[in-house]
Amino acid sequence: MKASPKVGDIGELRFTVERQHAVDFSSEGMPLVLSTPSLLWFLEHAAREVLVPLQEPGESSVGTEIELQHLAPTPLGHAVRCVARVTNVEGSRVSFQLEAHDERELIAKGFHRRFVVRAERFTHTVQGKAKG
Numbered sequence: 001m002k003a004s005p006k007v008g009d010i011g012e013l014r015f016t017v018e019r020q021h022a023v024d025f026s027s028e029g030m031p032l033v034l035s036t037p038s039l040l041w042f043l044e045h046a047a048r049e050v051l052v053p054l055q056e057p058g059e060s061s062v063g064t065e066i067e068l069q070h071l072a073p074t075p076l077g078h079a080v081r082c083v084a085r086v087t088n089v090e091g092s093r094v095s096f097q098l099e100a101h102d103e104r105e106l107i108a109k110g111f112h113r114r115f116v117v118r119a120e121r122f123t124h125t126v127q128g129k130a131k132g
Helices: 036-054 119-131
Strands: 010-016 059-070 079-090 093-101 106-118
Touching: 010 036, 036 059, 036 079, 036 093, 036 106, 059 093, 059 119, 106 119
Parallel strands: none
Antiparallel strands: 010 079, 059 106, 079 093, 093 106
């Protein structure tokens, strides 16, 4: 990395809940709401936002751990703000506190860890595994 992230650095993503982000339990009489996997995707990318500007060419980051409490439903059409705050940096390992808020309340909180990797080495490892 060109520089290490600092404790307190923040990555943020905002989005509006659309049908593709929703879980459909309509057969059970439930409304469409933001799915946990979609929320997780946005939170993980909020964390990546912190690291991308600090990475050298040929570097990327991968998620290695996540703990998430999805606390409240968010209906279609509502805006969501996802925040990832750096809490610890240990070399290439970076830990984040996660929060997501919709227009009315805190909807999720948790923890995430990412590891900065050399993309070429990571690709080589994956290709080797794919070949068996």
